[in-house]
Amino acid sequence: MSNSGSREAKAAHLRQLLETEGDAVAQNTRGFNAGRYDSVSRLDDYEALKADAREIKEDAIARLPELIDRVERTVEANGGTVYIADDAADANRYISDVCDERSAERVVKSKSMTTEELAVNEALEADGVDVVETDLGEWVLQVADETPSHIVAPALHKSRERIADLINETFDPEEPLETAEELTMFARDHLGELIEGADVGMTGANFITADTGTIALVTSEGNARKTVTATDTHIAVAGVEKVVPSFEDLAPFIELIGRSGTGQDITSYLSLLTPPVESPAVDFDEPEVAVADGDVDRDFHLVLVDNGRMAMREDDQLRETLYCIRCSACANSCANFQSVGGHAFGGETYSGGIATGWEAGVHGSDSAAGFNDLCTGCSRCVDACPVGIDIPWINTVVRDRLNREGDEGQFDFLYEGLVPDEEPGGIDVQKRLFGNYETLAKLGSATAPVSNWIASTRPARAALERVAGVDGRRELPDFQRETLRDWYASRGPRIDAADADREVVLYPDTYTDYVDVDRGKAAVRVLEALNVRVRIPDVAESGRAPLSQGMVDTADERASRVYGTLAEHLDAGRDVVVIEPSDLAMFHREYEKLLPERSFERLRDSSYEILEFVYGCLENGADADSLRGDAEIAYHSHCQQRTLGLEPYTTAVLEEVGCDVLESDVECCGMAGSFGYKSEYYDLSMDVGDRLREQFTEPAAADRIVVASGTSCEDQLGSLLERDAAHPVEVLDPHRRTGR
Amino acid sequence: MGTDTAATFEKSLERLNVERTATAATDVHGVLEDVCTTPTVGSSLPFDGVSLPEWVNDTPTPEDLRDAETGISAASIGIADYGSVVLPARPDGSESVSLFPDTHVAVLRMSDIVPGIPEAIARLGDEFRAGNDTAIIATGPSATADMGSLVTGAHGPKEVHVVILDE
Structure with a gap:
């Protein structure tokens, strides 16, 4: 496709999202963002907590190999199993094997972006396993067969009315559901029954402590608790970067993660599980046996996923991405994200400001290329990030790398010699034009007002739009002869x-x-x-x-x-x-x-x-x-x-x-x-x-x-x-x- | 724990719309009778001079959990800044008792209320290293905004009541 053709296609895609999902995305993200400002203002020591959190992550990533070894030893001493997966296929193979060994017919899941990254559901479904998302937002998407538009509230692009239509059409309840309360209670009952009959519970992990082997899960609905309690086999799937050295390191994150993301001082539940947990499994196949007398032979598997992360750790520019605690502050504070959401501002899995780093690291630069330009470098996410990641810088570096992957030679004839930049030939003509604004301004000023007259003529504007994608509806700067x-x-x-x-x-x-x-x-x-x-x-x-x-x-x-x-x-x-x-x-x-x-x-x-x-x-x-x-x-x-x-x-x-x-x-x-x-x-x-x-x-x-x-x-x-x-x-x- | 900490805890619970009742250990049965709706299931209360009333089912089956209106369990720590209660998962099934019924009644000693998260985590760190190793920091009822607006009682309890033992 020509450059102007691909620009038009991109514009059409954005227009469509603005129309269909924009209102719901705007309402929800702006609510989260306003909540964040309120919530962090109630902390006496917000900046100190951020500094602590940052320091813990810097230290953890610096000594990651040692910490992974430690987690492995600790979890195994506790009676669980650790599997370090090189990539998605490796992780999925292991998870399939565990399900197979347990003869699992149904796996219930609590929300986990890492399992989205791996496409675990598809892998298990191919084996004939019934996979059920129990987080209400994820469940809505599973029913709708859509992907998350936000890393914390995955269905935030859907209004209540659209969710109600979807559930009424799919499940045809006796009385059509309408209110959020009715929809929630329907989902609670429906999913409650599916959880009761499940064989394996799968969760992510927000943090894993190397000294105690504890998995910290930040949730609000209680589905992660039920997922773990009602099944005797627990598989926790997490990126290797989730490991922190000690249990005490959890403290600043507990205070920051909910505030930074959805603007809640703390979410309803923070599960601190050191599996295999001692809680007796609630076995609904034995409904009349006291829970405390039932089978307590619990099985626990921690799947730690590399999938590009150890290489990101070696990359001086992408390393900071690994400090990310997936709170969504960078999405909610981003003006562009507030308008179009993660279906535009996101790659294969991740969305929002930090997604460029994640996508470039785990899926490769192609996945980052499609949305990287939506970061304007406004830097509003920088102060919002609880671990102080310079997200615009990561986006700039990835943009630079993408520029260098462009088609060598394209438009060289136009620009080599004319522009005094330091860039390779393949860079997109539009980027080169705006990147060399100083040269343009000098030239425009030297020849003003003629340059302004020419630039504003219809043929010139048409050419500018066609070749360089400068929108014809914008007024061009009026260069002054006298600087x-x-x-x-x-x-x-x-x-x-x-x-x-x-x-x-x-x-x-x-x-x-x-x-x-x-x-x-x-x-x-x-x-x-x-x-x-x-x-x-x-x-x-x-x-x-x-x-x-x-x-x-x-x-x-x-x-x-x-x-x-x-x-x-x-x-x-x-x-x-x-x-x-x-x-x-x-x-x-x-x-x-x-x-x-x-x-x-x-x-x-x-x-x-x-x-x-x-x-x-x-x-x-x-x-x-x-x-x-x-x-x-x-x-x-x-x-x-x-x-x-x-x-x-x-x-x-x-x-x-x-x-x-x-x-x-x-x-x-x-x-x-x-x-x-x-x-x-x-x-x-x-x-x-x-x-x-x-x-x-x-x-x-x-x-x-x-x-x-x-x-x-x-x-x-x-x-x-x-x-x-x-x-x-x-x-x-x-x-x-x-x-x- | 000073009186300030207890007052902050109560204020935080109020903000969360969580009902609370302070009581002497000797009166706890009366309070539980007031705040529970039968059928009630429970997990044993490990506090001196406090036990579950006889009308509470302390060996629930999965069927009982499904039918119960109220679940009573012990909280080991209260966190004043947040109005959170720490629910240790005990081998008698306290986790499911506090999770499946519509109302959860948490019983907490006033002396176990700490000011903030760092104090709670420091205490839990010692307990976790000593082998008592699973707990939930629960703050208010279960909740979701995934269906278009905030609803309490997503997968877990719709209401929480904290009974504070004033020794």
């Missing part, structure tokens, strides 16, 4: 070096320099009003654009150039002030991966988001009266700015100058850099943005000045609201005209 640097060079500083309280470098990000020059000018005037002398040197693009397209080498080269230029200023004691949050986030987060540690730390410690810097000046005695204010504002912060914890400075400054600020609470505007420009993602981007549109068109917000910290957020708000958005620094601009 911010040109303007400043001819205007010169207005504060004498001798009189200045401080001297700073204003970082000329590509968008401010070539497109939204006005916000750059406003930034200069605001800084000067605070008696700060400004320098605007010629600094390279931060690398954000190429990095967002998975062009890691190009981003790495940019980071070196940026640091090379700024080092002299850092030596001179000048702070670096940044307008665009996504560029500041490069300096504060991603440069850690791209620069030597000392360089990264120096730049991070001396660079500030502009309103953060203004806040600092005001705190240190600068005069707020020199700034404009007094406006009613609807403010949307920027996703990466929020991850860095910097948005409170903007609201504090705006309020200090007398503004009334109403702040949005959506995770992301939906534009996310170039994402919303791509024709295959336009509808999704607008759907994500719709939540922001709703908030800012409510009566309380409709007449306010719309303010956003990010470039692409400003563009998106412009399309969503049909009124222009400004950067906060423009509100403070002493030259601002009244009403703006």
Whole structure:
């Protein structure tokens, strides 16, 4: 299929999911996400618990081979059996053999994503074993013959009405079922009977403690308890990464997993089983024999699955994936996931932000390729992850690897020579276009306004859409002939070096320099009003654009150039002030991966988001009266700015100058850099943005000045609201005209 | 355990909509009679001066479990921050008694209430290494939201009642 054809097919698939599953997915994931914020805010020591959890996982994965040996010894000393399975086929063969030995006719299961990864059900069914999912969500999917759309709440894409239709059609109850209560009680009775007649109980494991051989299972329904109690053979299936050193290590995870996932302080049941358990099996084939007098000869098998995990452990970029505790925070906090769910934002088994790492590791890069682009790098999942995994970075690295698997030679003739990137020939033309935004901006600015006229003509837009997938419904940036640097060079500083309280470098990000020059000018005037002398040197693009397209080498080269230029200023004691949050986030987060540690730390410690810097000046005695204010504002912060914890400075400054600020609470505007420009993602981007549109068109917000910290957020708000958005620094601009 | 911890525990139970009754050991039979609906099954209560009333079936068969309205079992720890009770699985079948009937009555000594998860896990760690090795940390009734909205009583009890022995 041609590129434009595959883009159209992808867009159609996303549109279909938005229509059929979008509402249920949005309602449930946003509920979980709001619950997470509430629940973690009730913890006194949330950050400390996260740090503990992270440390335990780092340690466990570092000494995994030793811990696996220990678990094996402990479980066997307890009277159970451990099988280490190399891959899915190996695991399934062992599980089939156990079922065969026990002459099992029916296996009842509690929810386990790892068994989904292995496709255990299909393997057992091929042997003629009846496999019954007892988690209500999983059971609904088993009846519907669908796959999970979420790793914790697998059927969350189905509304109650659709579940009721499915159950009524399939089971034809005397009275049609309607309410959640009726559906739950029907399932409880139906599954209760199936559990009573089962031979083998299969569970996953959220954690396995190496010192006691204890399996920890986090559940709410009680089906895992019944699955284990009502059968005399228990097979627990888990990835090798689930092993933690000691029983006490469970503590932080118990407090974090429910809160991070579905926003519950703790789930109804945490089973701590050290199998074979001493509880007598409830044998419904002997209904009149006291349970305590029955057969207690329990059989336990722990199947520890490698299936690519030990190789992930050796992979410096994928290793962090193994810290994942499968809580679903990265799915629920993700704006794109909230719109389309795991049937789009997921691979063969796993879904959500971390799924790229899991799919690349256990199923291979093909499975990650189909949805990896849905991560926009907004980074809202980073703070939500209870073990602090840098999920956007994993997604970027996998994107980079996928780029390198592309067809060599495709479109080389167009780009080699024209673009100064460090990437191989096979990279997709759309990615290359957006990744080289700086080159495009330079060219566009140099030839403006002609370049803008040409770019906006119908044939040019059609070609741009066909070749590079730039959606025709988006307004293109209007390149300015006079860049911010040109303007400043001819205007010169207005504060004498001798009189200045401080001297700073204003970082000329590509968008401010070539497109939204006005916000750059406003930034200069605001800084000067605070008696700060400004320098605007010629600094390279931060690398954000190429990095967002998975062009890691190009981003790495940019980071070196940026640091090379700024080092002299850092030596001179000048702070670096940044307008665009996504560029500041490069300096504060991603440069850690791209620069030597000392360089990264120096730049991070001396660079500030502009309103953060203004806040600092005001705190240190600068005069707020020199700034404009007094406006009613609807403010949307920027996703990466929020991850860095910097948005409170903007609201504090705006309020200090007398503004009334109403702040949005959506995770992301939906534009996310170039994402919303791509024709295959336009509808999704607008759907994500719709939540922001709703908030800012409510009566309380409709007449306010719309303010956003990010470039692409400003563009998106412009399309969503049909009124222009400004950067906060423009509100403070002493030259601002009244009403703006 | 200070009075603060007990008060926090009660507050957490209230938040979970879990009924609770504090009682002296000598009055426990009366309390159980009030809170249980027959038929009631039970697992022995390992507390000094406390035993199951005679009307409780303490050797239930699978058939009895199916028919029981209430199950009584002992909790070894209460966790104040969460309103959780720790239910050790004992060889007399306490696990099924606390799981199959619609109402679970957990009997807990006030002195066994600890402030939070770390304290509970520390205590369980010692017990697990000593060989008492299976327990459920249960918080409120069983629940699911898989059918479109929150419903209590998915596979396990629909209601939980905690009887706190004030020694």
